[in-house]
Amino acid sequence: MDERPHKHSVRIDLGDRSYEIFIGHRLIDDPASLDGLPAGASAVIVSNVTVAPLYAARLISALQTRFRQVHLVELPDGEAHKHWGSLNLIFDALLEKACDRKTVLFALGGGVVGDMAGFAAACYMRGIPFVQIPTTLLAQVDSSVGGKTAINHPLGKNMIGAFYQPLRVLCDLDTLGSLPDRELSAGLAEVIKYGPIADMAFFDWIEAHMAALRARSPEALSHAIRRSCEIKAAVVGQDERESGLRAILNFGHTFGHAIEAGMGYGAWLHGEAVGCGMVMAARLSRALGGVDQSFVERLTELVRAAGLPTVAPVLDGHDNVGRYLQLMRVDKKAEAGAIRFVVIEGPGRASMQSAPDDMVAEVIRISCAGETQCV
Amino acid sequence: MDERPHKHSVRIDLGDRSYEIFIGHRLIDDPASLDGLPAGASAVIVSNVTVAPLYAARLISALQTRFRQVHLVELPDGEAHKHWGSLNLIFDALLEKACDRKTVLFALGGGVVGDMAGFAAACYMRGIPFVQIPTTLLAQVDSSVGGKTAINHPLGKNMIGAFYQPLRVLCDLDTLGSLPDRELSAGLAEVIKYGPIADMAFFDWIEAHMAALRARSPEALSHAIRRSCEIKAAVVGQDERESGLRAILNFGHTFGHAIEAGMGYGAWLHGEAVGCGMVMAARLSRALGGVDQSFVERLTELVRAAGLPTVAPVLDGHDNVGRYLQLMRVDKKAEAGAIRFVVIEGPGRASMQSAPDDMVAEVIRISCAGETQCV
Numbered sequence: 001m002d003e004r005p006h007k008h009s010v011r012i013d014l015g016d017r018s019y020e021i022f023i024g025h026r027l028i029d030d031p032a033s034l035d036g037l038p039a040g041a042s043a044v045i046v047s048n049v050t051v052a053p054l055y056a057a058r059l060i061s062a063l064q065t066r067f068r069q070v071h072l073v074e075l076p077d078g079e080a081h082k083h084w085g086s087l088n089l090i091f092d093a094l095l096e097k098a099c100d101r102k103t104v105l106f107a108l109g110g111g112v113v114g115d116m117a118g119f120a121a122a123c124y125m126r127g128i129p130f131v132q133i134p135t136t137l138l139a140q141v142d143s144s145v146g147g148k149t150a151i152n153h154p155l156g157k158n159m160i161g162a163f164y165q166p167l168r169v170l171c172d173l174d175t176l177g178s179l180p181d182r183e184l185s186a187g188l189a190e191v192i193k194y195g196p197i198a199d200m201a202f203f204d205w206i207e208a209h210m211a212a213l214r215a216r217s218p219e220a221l222s223h224a225i226r227r228s229c230e231i232k233a234a235v236v237g238q239d240e241r242e243s244g245l246r247a248i249l250n251f252g253h254t255f256g257h258a259i260e261a262g263m264g265y266g267a268w269l270h271g272e273a274v275g276c277g278m279v280m281a282a283r284l285s286r287a288l289g290g291v292d293q294s295f296v297e298r299l300t301e302l303v304r305a306a307g308l309p310t311v312a313p314v315l316d317g318h319d320n321v322g323r324y325l326q327l328m329r330v331d332k333k334a335e336a337g338a339i340r341f342v343v344i345e346g347p348g349r350a351s352m353q354s355a356p357d358d359m360v361a362e363v364i365r366i367s368c369a370g371e372t373q374c375v
Numbered sequence: 376m377d378e379r380p381h382k383h384s385v386r387i388d389l390g391d392r393s394y395e396i397f398i399g400h401r402l403i404d405d406p407a408s409l410d411g412l413p414a415g416a417s418a419v420i421v422s423n424v425t426v427a428p429l430y431a432a433r434l435i436s437a438l439q440t441r442f443r444q445v446h447l448v449e450l451p452d453g454e455a456h457k458h459w460g461s462l463n464l465i466f467d468a469l470l471e472k473a474c475d476r477k478t479v480l481f482a483l484g485g486g487v488v489g490d491m492a493g494f495a496a497a498c499y500m501r502g503i504p505f506v507q508i509p510t511t512l513l514a515q516v517d518s519s520v521g522g523k524t525a526i527n528h529p530l531g532k533n534m535i536g537a538f539y540q541p542l543r544v545l546c547d548l549d550t551l552g553s554l555p556d557r558e559l560s561a562g563l564a565e566v567i568k569y570g571p572i573a574d575m576a577f578f579d580w581i582e583a584h585m586a587a588l589r590a591r592s593p594e595a596l597s598h599a600i601r602r603s604c605e606i607k608a609a610v611v612g613q614d615e616r617e618s619g620l621r622a623i624l625n626f627g628h629t630f631g632h633a634i635e636a637g638m639g640y641g642a643w644l645h646g647e648a649v650g651c652g653m654v655m656a657a658r659l660s661r662a663l664g665g666v667d668q669s670f671v672e673r674l675t676e677l678v679r680a681a682g683l684p685t686v687a688p689v690l691d692g693h694d695n696v697g698r699y700l701q702l703m704r705v706d707k708k709a710e711a712g713a714i715r716f717v718v719i720e721g722p723g724r725a726s727m728q729s730a731p732d733d734m735v736a737e738v739i740r741i742s743c744a745g746e747t748q749c750v
Binding site for chain 1: 470
C-alpha cells in the first residue's frame, strides 16, 4: 500500500541543467522530495516574514535529516522589497554563516522570494545550487519554473538578474490553502496566459473550471499547475535564454510591467497587472489582425471571472499615453527604442511584433476608459 | 605590404561561448579589432577616472564606426570601489540611456573595471554581450580571460559574481607603456604563477627575461602575455566553472586574499598579495612534500626580482595566525570550514589540498617574520 502522497512530475529538459517539477500534497514534509539532491554541509532557507511562520519549521525539520546545519533568512514581504538591499541580507547571512559553494539554498515563498533567492544563488561565489519551493499559485505555474531570476531597479522591473536553473521545484498544493483570495486571482492570470499563446483546449478547460479553481479544488488546481508547467517546460526547453520563442511567455507583460512600475511596485500585484495587460495585448492583437473582437471579449470575461482588473489605471493625468509608452520603452524586449509586444497571431499562437505608436496609444486610451469596443 | 599592426591570437575553446584573445599594438584604434562583433544600436564603455582620459577618446572613435550611440561610464579607481555602489552606477547609466539587450558593453581598464563591467554585463537584463579591453598587465594575463566576474563583499573578496564569458579580449600592448611600475610588478605576479602550476620551461624563460619585462620590452611582454593566456585558455577550456582543475589558477591566492582583506582592500595591490601569497603557498607545498627548499628559494627570488613583497604583513598584533585562518576560511575554495590550498605537487604540477592548521600556522609565522628557512 503506497502511503506516499499522490504526486505528479514535469521535467524541464535542458541538458545537464535538466530538472523535475514535483506537484503534490505535503511535499514540504516528504523526505522523498529531497531524494537525489546534493548533500552539502549546510542548507539555507530564504523566505519572508509572512510565509516563514507558516511553513519554515516543517521545512527545517525535513532538511535536518540531510544537512548538518540549516539556517533561515526572513526577508520583508512584497514586490517593493525586491531590490539590492534585500538581496544583500541573503549574502550577509550566507557569509556570516561561512556558507561554502556546496551550500544548498531553498527559496520558500512566492515569486518575489523565488526571484531574489534564485538570483542570490546565481551570484553567491558565482553560483551555488538551489531549490524552488513556491507557495503561491503564481510562483507554482510560472515564476519558479524556467530559471529566470532578478531584482528590480528603480527604472525598471526585473532589470538586474540571471538565467539560473534550480535543481528542483516543489509545488506543494497544501500551501495554496492559506493564500489570500487576491493572490489566488493573481496566479490565475498566469494560468490563463498559457491558453491564448499555446493551447486553446486548456483555455476551454480554464473557462469551465474557473469556479472550481477559485474555490481551491485540489483536483482543479493540480491540473492547472501541471498543464501550465508542461507548456512552460516545452517553451523553456526550446529557448532557455529567451533569444526568441520564450518571449511569448510574456503575453500581457509589456503593458503589465508599465502598470506595475507606473503605479509603484506593490500597488498592483504582478498577476493583476498581467491580467489587465493581457486584455490590452488582446486588443492590440485584434488591431493587428490576429484575433477578432469575440476573442478579445472572451479573454476579457475570463480575466474578470478570475477576479482580476480589466480596466487599466491612469498613470499620469496630464499625459497618460506618453507615460505608458515611456515605461514600455525600457522593457527588456524592446530593441533600439522600439517596443515589442507579444501578439496573438491566432487563438493558441503568439509571436513578437512591433506596433505603430498611434495604434498602441489607442489601445491604452480605450483600456483606461474601460471601453470594450474594438480599437 | 601589410600595414596592420602585428597581432597574435589565442583561442578560448568553450563551445558556443568560445572566443579569441587578440594581443598586439594599437588594437584600440584598429577597426579590425571589432570585426565579427554583433552590431547593436549602442555601445557602452565602462572605464575609470584614471584610464578613461588616456584611451576612451580613441575607443569612442573606433566604436562610432559601428554603433549609432556610444556612451562612457567612468567609475572611481581602485579595489576599494569594487562593490555594489559602483556596479549600480553602470546599471543606472544603462537604464538612463535606455540600453537594450543588444547593447555591447566594453570594459576598458584593469582587473577591477573588467570584473565589475563583466558582472554588470552578466546581470543587466539577465545578460548582454561584452568585450574586455584590459589595460594592465595583470588583467591581460589573467583577470580579463576566462569569464570570472565579481564584486567584493565586506566579508570576502569576489564573493558576489558570475561566470560570464566576453565576446573577445583585446590586449593592447601599448596601454602597458603608461602603467605605473608598481602595477607592472603586480601583473608579473600572475605571469610567474603559471610556471609552478603548469610550465617550468616558462618559469625558466621568466627568470631569464625578468629585466626585459620590467624594462617593458614589447617582445618580452608580448611573449609573456601570449604564453600566460595559452595556459589559462587550456585550463579554462577544461573546467570553465571551477569544479576542479581551474582552481589551480588560484596558486598563492588563498593567502593573498587574506592579506588583501586583512589589510583593507586597496592597501596591497592584488598582484602584490598574490606574489607574497605564492611564497607562502610554496612553503606550504614544501611542508607537504611536493617541492624542496631550493624551489621555495628560487620562487621567492623571482617574486622579489619582479619587485614584489616576499614578507607577509602582520594582520593582527594580538592573534595574527588566528586572523589569517579566519579570513582564509571564507575563501570560495573552502569546504565545510576546511581551507583548501593550491599546492605544488612537483615543479609544474598543482592540485587542491587541505593542510593541518598547525602546519599553516607555522607557514604564516615564518612568512610574517621574513625568514627564509624551511618550515
